[in-house]
Amino acid sequence: MHPLFIRPEIAANEFLPIFIVASLVLVFGAAYAASITLAKMGFISKKWSFIGYIFWVLQTYSLYDLAVRIHSNSFTLKVLMVAMAAYLFIPHLYFRLITDINKRYGED
Amino acid sequence: MLTSIKSHKLQYEGQKLGMMYFRVALVLFGAQLLMGLIAAYQFINPDFLYGIFDFNVARMVHINALVVWLLYAMIGSVYMMTPEETGQEVVGVGLGKLAFWVLTLAVAVVVVVYIFIQIGPGKESTIWLINEGREYIEAPRWADIGIVVVVLIFYFNIFATYMKGERTGIMTVMVADLLALAGLYLAGVFYTDNVSMDQYWWWWVVHLWVEATWEVFVGTLAGFALLKVIKAKREIIEMWLWIEVLMLFGSGILGLGHHYFWIGTPEYWWEIGALFSALEPVPLVAMFVHVIYDWGKEQGAHGGSPVINNGPTMAWVTINAFGNFLGAGIWGFFHTLPQVNVYTHGTQFTAAHGHLAFFGAYASVLIGMFYYGIQKAYGIEKLKATFNSKMAIVLITFGVIGMTVALTIAGYEQVLVERAELGAGWDPYFTAQALPWMKQAMAWRMIMGVVTFVGFVYLFIDLLTIGKKEANN
Structure with a gap:
């Protein structure tokens, strides 16, 4: 009989790294978005916004590492990396829209 | 005692109705925490109230009270914001008040039945009169029908007011979202004998509420609060x-797939669930950045001096932004992928995620709306946080985070021992339950539950007194 689901064999000592790296994906993702936000708002100098891109690189690596640790197939891995490439542009898209709104309705 | 929360300065009858919902929500919030404490203590001492008020009953009342108080607070919030957004008194407010009393009476009867009758035989009569036995939405069918009628009245009132008044973007999203939110409840009203099929539909209510329509609701409410509190x-x-x-x-609807991994649905749900669940944290990051952006930008835009006209509401909205990201985002992403979920499913990881996500995503912003209601009800221009407000914020937040950490440790122990080492099953379950990591984690969960409850007491006292105190200043 065809098995319904083949449980990936994850070693007991792999679970903690998996949970940590899964958290880091989101923490670095938020840090990237927050860095770009703070730079656009003028709270930090724009020259420091490269720190945000370091967070993005770390996030991408964490997601890759997570996918490998949980035995994702190669197609899923590619989809996740494409998603990360898209995520690079999202904060910039937001602020482009905000700038356009401010232009249209005027600053307070 | 709750009548000490006045509503005489409110301009609209609809907002007074909103305050009525808030009062009941606050009482149910307290009941939810009390039941949680009983259930938490029963984890440590299973003999406590055994045969009188068993763990399954305490847990049932705990999670149902949670859903009902959140719904009360949501309805109250909508009645609070609708007149201000539309510039229009709520249409059919008399009918709305009648619906409020009908709903409150029905909830009281259901709670009495839950507590004193508890369970019934496996017959249709139990489903109709006692409970339906489905987590979170256990209301018996007579109450289900009553809830549908009350919600129809509520929706008619809001929709008619929206059509009559100004149709702002915020109200447009709210009206559309409420239609989906109310409509989805219908998927949980009918009952099928096949457990897989029943679960299939049941998740339409539970998942599509908390990870789609409720999230949109919260985004709308947070947007409204930012407009009013910091003049964004x-x-x-x-x-x-x-x-x-x-x-x-985009991500929340098909993210439903992560609940379909192990209930007998077709295999394609693994791929769909994995992909869309992975995307679910993205809007939570966006909501987080949104609040921080508006706060920072708008404060700077008003000459540098902070313009926060309601300190407690702003504090709770900020907690919402962080809590939503942490509870729904990080604690959800932990165990949402099928390769990991096969090990974590049904462990205390789920409870950890549930506690932080419900608090962070929903309870916090709705508590913020309580304070907004108080500010309007007493006509206070600038509502400042009192000692009690701060104690409530600190203790409730610290308590919930403490419970989450304790439950995460317990869940981690279950994953390692019960699932990975021993391969799951009846004996591994009890082996894992008996280990010190589990017992100590559960003791800490109880302690942090008490901290949360003390925080609630401060909140309760604050909501009863802050309006009068600040109005006199």
């Missing part, structure tokens, strides 16, 4: 809101 620019708030709606529905 409406155009930016509404633009963010539309983006959030797009992303929340």
